Amino acid sequence: MTRREFTKLASSAAIAAGASLPACGPTSTVLRPDTLLDHPLDGAPLRDALLAHAALAPSSHNTQPWRVHVESPTRWIVGPDPLRQLTAVDPEARELVLSVGAFLESLVTAANALGIATDVEVVGTARTGSGMVAVNLTPSRPGNSADLERIRTRRTIRDGLRPDPIRxxxxxxxxxxxxxxxxxxxxxxxxxxxxxxxxxxxxxxxxxxxxxxxxxxxxxxxxxxxxxxxxxxxxxxxxxxxxxxxxxxxxxxxxxxxxxxxxxxxxxxxxxxxxxxxxxxxxxxxxxxxxxxxxxxxxxxxxxxxxxxxxxxxxxxxxxxxxxxxxxxxxxxxxxxxxxxxxxxxxxxxxxxxxxxxxxxxxxxxxx
Ligand SMILES: Cc1cc2nc3c(=O)[nH]c(=O)nc-3n(C[C@H](O)[C@H](O)[C@H](O)COP(=O)(O)O)c2cc1C
Known part of the structure; x- marks a missing residue:
């Protein structure tokens, strides 16, 4: 799956979930947050939209060191993948946890935009432990759909920064x-x-x-x-x-x-x-x-x-x-x-x- 295909998945799944549709738009074939959370395995578009947006988060060396266990439709367990730790430059696994934090923020922001409220609970305190965070999801009112676009168009730019003072x-x-x-x-x-x-x-x-x-x-x-x-x-x-x-x-x-x-x-x-x-x-x-x-x-x-x-x-x-x-x-x-x-x-x-x-x-x- 190329980067373009991946973001296409994120955006098309978001649309299928109703994110960019007018309030009266969705038909019964379109999956909505309220129904999808009840039937996540039948209707993957919303879950996939959320996960695809979350995975666009930055991570050190682009290791993408996160794992998600869908414990139930409304409770996901998020944690690091210790095999993706940068043991030479990050032996204490600080950046590993920071990257999981970035993933969480994208997840929560995308969820809000898609009409899902999230309750984030830290459940593990070991830096390389898999069960680190429980995310509880409940249907809510859609937030700012522009946030989805912000997540999809974010990137790290290293070259071409001007020396002008920051306003x-x-x-x-x-x-x-x-x-x-x-x-x-x-x-x-x-x-x-x-x-x-x-x-x-x-x-x-x-x-x-x-x-x-x-x-x-x-x-x-x-x-x-x-x-x-x-x-x-x-x-x-x-x-x-x-x-x-x-x-x-x-x-x-x-x-x-x-x-x-x-x-x-x-x-x-x-x-x-x-x-x-x-x-x-x-x-x-x-x-x-x-x-x-x-x-x-x-x-x-x-x-x-x-x-x-x-x-x-x-x-x-x-x-x-x-x-x-x-x-x-x-x-x-x-x-x-x-x-x-x-x-x-x-x-x-x-x-x-x-x-x-x-x-x-x-x-x-x-x-x-
Ligand atoms: C904890 C952390 C540390 C990072 N450290 C560096 C760094 O030292 N140098 C750098 O060029 N980029 C660094 N990055 C940015 C990543 O390399 C970048 O997010 C990753 O390659 C994915 O690219 P993208 O942000 O364009 O999606 C860091 C990102 C994170 C989350």
Whole structure:
């Protein structure tokens, strides 16, 4: 299933569920939230629409490390897939939980838009435990259907961020969405300058760390055949490698190339260009590192992410300062953070907003 087919499934299933239809529109053949929750297995469109939207959430290295167990029509159990943990860069499984949080936020937002109220209950406190969250679903009034479009058109943009200052209305919106535990540092501030230097230094250190690079190589998809086979990971298109370089990489590079000197040096050069160009940095923190706090931070990040396009903003995460020592240890003090950092986002305006290209796995691979 290609990215296009996947989003088509999300949108057509949403339409079948009545999301974009006028109130009097649906006929008896169209499945509605109230009937579908009673007969989820007969009428998969709504359930599939929900799951397909949830799975469009961002995740580290696009590992899509979530699993959903449909315990009953109205109670789903969501948790991480520990086999998809990035053990070299995320040995403590923080990003694993943050990614599940992002998935939850997309699920809840899509459910609201489709006319399903959700009650989210954290039921497990182990970071790699499968039964982490119970989501109880009840029919309700459809919310804002524009949210479905926001989820479907969100993507990570890493290149082309302009250095212009971020307008105060946009900073206020970012902070309002990312919650009380977040801080924005405009470019040029002492903290932003520290982040520019530290991100690049941490990125460089991680790039030369063989175990981290080996892990990256396992999630890199160079050829179309690889993308089709896995439907996850980092593709050339999602990393914005196009033109001749993209053609060359697709035809002549593989996992082995990621371990080579030239690949590493090019990655560092590109990171060096990227950190130098943005309007500021948003750091999303959490009050502690418990599972509920990390899930909540992942949810707040996903909420920020789906609101970026309408402001022509990009906010790619750069996680290396939170993954590598000594920066990991220094972050809170150097930046005077009010909590534990969970996302460091480089924020900038972009001229063009390309469509999403990052692939997604088919539903049966993560739903039981
Ligand atoms: C917890 C977390 C950490 C991430 N860290 C990085 C990062 O360090 N660098 C980066 O370029 N993208 C990072 N991302 C973004 C993912 O790579 C991106 O969401 C994924 O490839 C899917 O692509 P999409 O967002 O365009 O759908 C991170 C995302 C999450 C949820």
């Amino acid at each position: 105060s209305a946009d900073v206020a919106a970012l902070l309002a969405t990312s919650g009380v535990h977040s801080v924005f540092f405009p470019s040029g501030s002492r903290e932003a300058r520290w982040l520019v230097d530290s991100e690049l230094a941490a990125f460089t250190q991680q790039t030369w760390r063989d175990d981290a690079q080996k892990e990256l190589s396992r999630w890199f998809r160079f050829s179309e055949a690889d993308v089709e086979k896995h439907r996850d990971g980092l593709t050339l298109a999602s990393m914005q490698v196009g033109g001749l370089a993209g053609w060359f990489a697709a035809h002549f590079m593989d996992a082995g190339s990621v371990m080579g000197k030239s690949f590493r040096e090019k990655g560092i050069a590109s990171a060096s260009r990227q950190v130098a160009s943005c309007g500021g940095w948003l750091v999303v923190t959490a009050p502690d590192e418990s599972v509920p706090a990390l899930l909540d931070a992942g949810r707040r990040f996903a909420r920020v992410a789906i609101g970026l396009r309408e402001r022509k903003l990009a906010a790619p995460p750069m996680s290396q300062t939170m993954e590598e020592e000594p920066w990991k240890r220094q972050l809170v003090k150097e930046l005077g953070l009010p909590g534990i950092p969970t996302f460091v986002l480089r924020v900038g305006y972009v001229d063009d907003y390309p469509d999403p290209v990052s692939p997604r796995r088919a539903l049966p691979s993560f739903v039981t």
